[in-house]
Amino acid sequence: MRTTDSMTNILAIMKREFFGYFGSAVAYVFIVIFLMLLGFFTFYISNFFEMGQADLQGFFQWHPWIFMFLIPAVAMRLWAEERRMGTIELILTFPVTVWEAILGKFLAAWAFIGIALVLTFPMVITAAYLGNPDLGATFCSYVGSLLMAGAFLSVGIMTSSLTRSQVVSFIIAIVICLFFILAGFPPVIRALSGWAPAWLVDLVSSLSFLTHFMSIQRGVLDLRDVFYYASVIFFMLFINSVVIQNRRTA
Amino acid sequence: MIEVKSLAKRFGTKTAVDDVSFKVEKGEILGFLGPNAAGKSTTMRMITGFIPPTSGAAVIGGHDILTESIPARRKIGYLPENAPVYPDMSVFDYLAFCAEIRGFGRADRNRKVEETLEKCFLTEVKGQTINTLSKGFRQRVCFAQAIIHDPEYLILDEPTDGLDPNQKHEVRLMIREMSARKAIILSTHILDEMEAVCTRAIIIAKGRIVADDTPAALKTKSSLHGAVSLTLLGGSPESFISKVSAINGVASAKILETEGEAFKVRIFPDAPDAAILNNILSTLSDNDYRPGAIFVEQGRLDEVFRRITA
Numbered sequence: 001m002r003t004t005d006s007m008t009n010i011l012a013i014m015k016r017e018f019f020g021y022f023g024s025a026v027a028y029v030f031i032v033i034f035l036m037l038l039g040f041f042t043f044y045i046s047n048f049f050e051m052g053q054a055d056l057q058g059f060f061q062w063h064p065w066i067f068m069f070l071i072p073a074v075a076m077r078l079w080a081e082e083r084r085m086g087t088i089e090l091i092l093t094f095p096v097t098v099w100e101a102i103l104g105k106f107l108a109a110w111a112f113i114g115i116a117l118v119l120t121f122p123m124v125i126t127a128a129y130l131g132n133p134d135l136g137a138t139f140c141s142y143v144g145s146l147l148m149a150g151a152f153l154s155v156g157i158m159t160s161s162l163t164r165s166q167v168v169s170f171i172i173a174i175v176i177c178l179f180f181i182l183a184g185f186p187p188v189i190r191a192l193s194g195w196a197p198a199w200l201v202d203l204v205s206s207l208s209f210l211t212h213f214m215s216i217q218r219g220v221l222d223l224r225d226v227f228y229y230a231s232v233i234f235f236m237l238f239i240n241s242v243v244i245q246n247r248r249t250a
Numbered sequence: 251m252i253e254v255k256s257l258a259k260r261f262g263t264k265t266a267v268d269d270v271s272f273k274v275e276k277g278e279i280l281g282f283l284g285p286n287a288a289g290k291s292t293t294m295r296m297i298t299g300f301i302p303p304t305s306g307a308a309v310i311g312g313h314d315i316l317t318e319s320i321p322a323r324r325k326i327g328y329l330p331e332n333a334p335v336y337p338d339m340s341v342f343d344y345l346a347f348c349a350e351i352r353g354f355g356r357a358d359r360n361r362k363v364e365e366t367l368e369k370c371f372l373t374e375v376k377g378q379t380i381n382t383l384s385k386g387f388r389q390r391v392c393f394a395q396a397i398i399h400d401p402e403y404l405i406l407d408e409p410t411d412g413l414d415p416n417q418k419h420e421v422r423l424m425i426r427e428m429s430a431r432k433a434i435i436l437s438t439h440i441l442d443e444m445e446a447v448c449t450r451a452i453i454i455a456k457g458r459i460v461a462d463d464t465p466a467a468l469k470t471k472s473s474l475h476g477a478v479s480l481t482l483l484g485g486s487p488e489s490f491i492s493k494v495s496a497i498n499g500v501a502s503a504k505i506l507e508t509e510g511e512a513f514k515v516r517i518f519p520d521a522p523d524a525a526i527l528n529n530i531l532s533t534l535s536d537n538d539y540r541p542g543a544i545f546v547e548q549g550r551l552d553e554v555f556r557r558i559t560a
């Protein structure tokens with residue numbers, strides 16, 4: 001009984017948020033910028049055509065960096081806007097739990113990013129036309145990218161709950177996301193291994209979105225990587241719930 | 251029944267609500283009055299579960315708002331201060347969302363929304379985006395949201411704020427009409443509204459309840475209560491004052507204004523229930539005064555309000 005109620009509530013909130021993206025220009029602006037940036041980096045920086053191997057590596061490698069800017073922008077309104085407008089007073093006095101509200105919002109934004117990701121399929125078709133990409137690895141990379149997007153998003157929704165200002169939420173989210181990327185960025189790892197003990201280097205790099213994304217890209221969906229992203233998401237949403245429950249007012 | 255037990259809320263060192271207790275039964279409309287920053291909205295926010303109290307509890311139809319939050323919330327309809335609504339949704343979509351959250355299935359939902367639109371005079375704007383509505387209409391949309399599920403308990407924070415006089419009247423009628431089956435708490439700054447709508451009034455100042463009574467009983471606390479005001483069309487004011495002051499039961503009398511020959515006097519009894527009208531009338535006829543108007547004051551709420559909240 002309670003679980004079907006929960007599902008209905010989550011679904012209702014999710015639908016409202018999801019169509020909210022498409023009701024404003026945000027959705028279209030986001031999708032266009034996302035596709036243009038990805039196209040630009042893949043074709044001009046990674047030299048997709050000239051590599052001569054039609055490998056999608058040069059396409060997926062940009063995802064974390066683009067997500068770092070765009071996903072905080074998608075997430076920033078989720079709570080900050082409710083707080084600024086005072087509608088949080090209604091949503092939190094409706095017969096829904098804080099977790100239902102958080103999950104509804106999170107899933108709506110995640111589904112939206114999923115759609116943007118699906119719209120990149122011409123890239124795969126191009127690669128398949130030019131060469132012979134490993135479709136299994138491509139599929140895994142997409143799953144990995146979606147999981148990673150979820151992790152970025154969970155950071156964004158959490159920072160959105162901290163403030164009534166979307167801009168502040170955006171900036172804090174980018175800083176946190178940057179940390180999660182840089183912890184596994186090869187130049188940083190190299191610099192770190194110059195002086196730090198090996199276990200510390202491993203620990204830091206295992207905290208990174210990048211490390212786990214690269215591991216999934218190899219074409220095996222290791223349960224540990226999935227578990228890693230799931231834990232990051234859960235942890236961030238948990239902080240979100242604590243923040244929302246302990247807010248003093250709108 | 252809504253039962254509020256020793257609710258208190260502190261923000262840092264500042265006490266916004268201090269040991270507030272009361273009960274509201276079905277059929278009652280409780281008016282919540284008080285100066286700005288008295289703690290009305292804060293109390294309502296605690297009753298609806300938006301903010302947790304520092305101490306005390308609110309029990310809604312037998313369910314504690316903190317420990318049995320969901321069943322308690324199901325029974326409440328809440329109109330927060332300033333009527334927040336999602337600006338980028340259409341009126342219809344917004345109410346459909348609220349109906350869905352309130353557990354109406356796909357089949358009932360549209361019917362329920364149409365019904366509520368009708369009740370709140372919103373049918374003509376149902377397709378309009380909320381941020382293009384005027385303030386009064388936004389207020390009505392938020393009111394519609396509060397009653398869409400026909401809740402047993404209604405908490406309304408300044409429900410007629412921003413409405414035109416006709417709409418104020420409509421909303422008051424609606425509230426009275428609904429009150430037979432509901433327990434309603436509403437806050438307002440309009441004393442006439444409280445008198446017209448509420449069966450009971452709680453006045454709160456600096457976070458504490460300072461009066462809890464019916465509007466009529468509150469009026470009797472006014473220093474004007476029982477005073478007799480009359481206008482005389484001629485004669486000497488001074489000699490009239492000295493005559494009525496001598497009447498048994500009269501404490502004092504004073505001239506309010508003079509206009510040509512005519513003048514207006516107010517006569518205060520020495521006890522609120524002293525029956526001085528008869529004596530005054532016989533003094534008038536014995537001395538051939540010509541009264542233009544005469545009435546017994548009920549007392550003025552604004553005066554009571556000012557006295558007990560200052």
Ligand SMILES: Nc1ncnc2c1ncn2[C@@H]1O[C@H](COP(=O)(O)OP(=O)(O)OP(=O)(O)O)[C@@H](O)[C@H]1O
Nearest residue numbers: 248249261266284285286287288289290291292293
């Ligand atoms: N989140 C908060 N943090 C600090 N103080 C607060 C907070 N919310 C309310 N207060 C204080 O609590 C007191 C009561 O506020 P409240 O909004 O309940 O007043 P009110 O009776 O509704 O006034 P009004 O008639 O102006 O609506 C005020 O002094 C207010 O400044």
Ligand SMILES: [Mg+2]
Nearest residue numbers: 290291292331
């Ligand atoms: Mg208020």
